Amino acid sequence: MPYYFLLPFAFIGFIVLLSSFFIVKQQTAALIERFGRFQSIRNSGLQMKIPIVDRVAGRLSLKIQQLDVIVETKTLDDVFVKLKVSVQYVVLRxxxxxxxxxxxxPHDQITSYVFDVVRAEVPKMKLDDVFVKKDDIAIAVKAELQEAMLEYGYGIIKTLVTDIDPDTQVKAAMNRINAAEREKIAAQFEGDAARILIVEKAKAEAESKRLQGQGIADQRREIARGLEESVEVLNKVGINSQEASALIVVTQHYDTLQSIGEETNSNLILLPNSPQAGSDMLNNMVASFTASNQIGEAMKRQKNKRKDEE
Known part of the structure; x- marks a missing residue:
């Protein structure tokens, strides 16, 4: 028989031999069936099976996988909310x-258990408690799944409540409540600040008035002391208190007129307008002139006396 008739058989034999080997990837398990019945489990690496008799029924990943489940339910205070629960699971070796x-x-089985636990736990809580106790919900989901899925060869690594999404209208209302609360606090702070400013301003004004009054009192005290000393000096030269007072009044009157005249923009002088004002001013002036003459004569006598003594 010519050799080229053997080529097809050789090729078929090579294909059959080649099909006897297969590769299993890392972190993967392959299940071998023989005539439809489970035979063995093969791990990562180059593996061999009997051609035609054995077949790879399936492969399972041994890596940690994650399934996200979104559950819509109602809280104790009748608020609809959507929870996103992430379940991390793995096939046990x-x-x-x-x-x-x-x-x-397995995905459908896990989803069913998540729905069952979440819809049993969340209706017992108010919306605010759902946010606070989301870890408790995750723990309850994990406990239920771990017990149920272990029988089927799955281990639950972690369950997380990764998102809590209330109804849109509820979120808008919560935002308005939060904004109103913050505005209330801001208004309280502004009111406190305004009240402090008013109190401090009143204290400053009171202190200013007190110092102003104290200054006026000190000024008047010094004026009175000066007048007292002036009267005492005049009394020593033989001028009585009435004449001395008249002299001081006239002197202050002319000092005032002089100070008014020094103001370039001043063109108005106020004088007494009562009927006896003229005679009173004249009498005061006469008395002051008399007192001045007496002072002058007394000073001359003292001067002459000193000369005689020398």
Whole structure:
């Protein structure tokens, strides 16, 4: 028989031999069936099976996987809310057979348990408590899943409540309440600040008035002391208190007129307008002139006396 007739058989034999080997990736388990019946589990690496008789029934990833489940439910205070629960799970190495043959749709099974636990726990809480106790919800979900899925070869690594989304109208109302509360606090702070400013301003004005009054009192005290000393000096030269007072009044009157005249913009002088004002001013002037003459004569006598003594 010519050799080229053997080529097809050789090629078929090579294909059959080649199909005897297969590769299993890292973190993967392959299940081998022989004539439809489970035979063995093969791990990562180059593996061999009997051609035609054995077949790879399926492969399972041994990596940690995550399933996100969104559950809509109602809280104790009748608020509809959506919770996003993330479940991290893994196929147990020693239970690959159960994971492959006992459970056909693991995602659906996990989702059902998540729905059941969340809709049993959240209706017991108010909306604010859902945000505060989301870890308690996650723990309850994990406990329920771990017990249920272990039988099917799955281990629950972690469950997390990653999002809590209330109804849109409820969120808008919550934002308005929060904004109103903050505006209330801001108004209280502004009122306190304004009250402090008013109190401090009143204290400053009171202190200013007190100092002003004290200054006026000191001024008047000094004026009175000066007048007293002036009267005493005049009394020593023989001028009585009435004449001395008249002299001081006239002197202050002319000092005032002089100070008014020094003001370039001043063109108005106020004088007494009562009927006896003229005679009173004249009498005061006469008395002051008389007192002045007496002072002058007394000073001359003292001067002459000193000369005689010398």
């Amino acid at each position: 020693d239970k690959v057979y159960e994971a492959f043959y006992k459970l056909e749709y």
